[in-house]
Amino acid sequence: MSTRTATPPEISPAGPRRPPRIPLWANPRLGLVVLLVGLVALFTTIRPAFLDTGLTLVPLQSDISVYAVVGLAQLAVLSLGHMNVAVGRMAAMSAFAMGLAYDRLAVPLPVGLVIGLAVGTLLGALAGLIISRTGVNSFVVTLAMDFALVGLITILYTRFTDGVAFSGQPAGMTVLRNDTFADYCVGEVCGPRVPLIVPLALAAALAVGLLFRYTRLGREILMTGSNEKAAELSGIPTKNRVVQAHALSGLLAGLAGFLLAANNGAFSAGIGDQFLLPSFLGPVLGGTLLAGGAVSILGTVLGATLTQVIYKGLNLLQFQLDELKLYIGLVLLVALSLDRVRHVVAERRGARA
Numbered sequence: 001m002s003t004r005t006a007t008p009p010e011i012s013p014a015g016p017r018r019p020p021r022i023p024l025w026a027n028p029r030l031g032l033v034v035l036l037v038g039l040v041a042l043f044t045t046i047r048p049a050f051l052d053t054g055l056t057l058v059p060l061q062s063d064i065s066v067y068a069v070v071g072l073a074q075l076a077v078l079s080l081g082h083m084n085v086a087v088g089r090m091a092a093m094s095a096f097a098m099g100l101a102y103d104r105l106a107v108p109l110p111v112g113l114v115i116g117l118a119v120g121t122l123l124g125a126l127a128g129l130i131i132s133r134t135g136v137n138s139f140v141v142t143l144a145m146d147f148a149l150v151g152l153i154t155i156l157y158t159r160f161t162d163g164v165a166f167s168g169q170p171a172g173m174t175v176l177r178n179d180t181f182a183d184y185c186v187g188e189v190c191g192p193r194v195p196l197i198v199p200l201a202l203a204a205a206l207a208v209g210l211l212f213r214y215t216r217l218g219r220e221i222l223m224t225g226s227n228e229k230a231a232e233l234s235g236i237p238t239k240n241r242v243v244q245a246h247a248l249s250g251l252l253a254g255l256a257g258f259l260l261a262a263n264n265g266a267f268s269a270g271i272g273d274q275f276l277l278p279s280f281l282g283p284v285l286g287g288t289l290l291a292g293g294a295v296s297i298l299g300t301v302l303g304a305t306l307t308q309v310i311y312k313g314l315n316l317l318q319f320q321l322d323e324l325k326l327y328i329g330l331v332l333l334v335a336l337s338l339d340r341v342r343h344v345v346a347e348r349r350g351a352r353a
Contacts, residue, residue, distance in 0.1 A: 081292025124250020
């Protein structure tokens with residue numbers, strides 16, 4: 001699912017002239033699907049264990065769920081042409097609030113999740129409020145917030161857990177981490193080997209997609225990202241839309257923190273440490289514009305899937321950690337470059353036509 005804003009077509013005596021359409025082969029989502037199929041085939045040929053359900057496929061689905069939501073958190077502000085470099089710390093702060101609620105207040109699983117999402121939303125809204133009222137660049141504001149939250153998270157975990165993870169967990173946390181739909185059979189019919197956290201990520205993707213495609217709020221955020229001055233002259237409360245987009249980013253970061261804690265089985269200070277780069281890779285690989293005004297939810301999910309497939313495949317090939325990071329960076333750089341070349345060629349062909 002993708003949503004784009006565009007400049008009005010030129011008016012001629014013959015009627016409105018539509019902008020040239022990019023051909024199907026230049027669609028970034030199609031390119032990601034082709035690349036995914038090729039990589040899966042390559043990794044399976046080299047290491048057949050890549051298709052092992054318990055060893056690879058089930059953990060891979062859980063990882064994709066986490067990083068797809070992380071990508072959506074970044075996409076929420078990329079829609080404005082902004083960025084949120086504190087996305088990992090917002091996730092960590094939300095996870096701390098959840099862990100504290102579960103450990104000290106013994107709240108049920110859904111209640112703790114709501115508390116964590118509220119904390120993430122407030123942090124995102126605070127960043128958006130500072131950006132909209134001061135005019136300071138989003139990179140600077142969220143970078144400052146990232147540094148502040150690093151210190152705060154360390155202090156809080158030291159105060160409440162002696163620097164380690166919370167020991168208390170709510171009922172249902174272990175089930176959410178370990179079970180798949182196949183573990184719940186109805187007679188002779190079993191569900192697929194899909195982790196229970198996957199529907200949470202799918203629901204988040206669907207909700208964000210519907211927001212940007214069908215709601216006034218989503219369209220006005222995109223218009224603000226496309227041309228803030230024109231949006232303001234059209235009567236759109238652009239400052240409010242900035243705050244709301246950043247609040248959405250914080251909410252999704254909080255959800256990603258919860259999903260990662262469910263995967264790891266603990267609410268710890270390390271949650272979110274690896275979120276920053278994947279948060280950009282998913283949306284950008286999927287076709288979301290860094291300049292704002294266009295987003296792609298399906299592309300973000302596919303981009304996150306590609307990133308995790310590469311990581312899992314290279315991990316199975318027993319690459320060292322430093323080598324793993326090097327090759328992931330190189331592969332993704334090549335993928336981005338090829339996608340950009342394909343897009344530019346398609347635009348030039350469309351312009352000639």
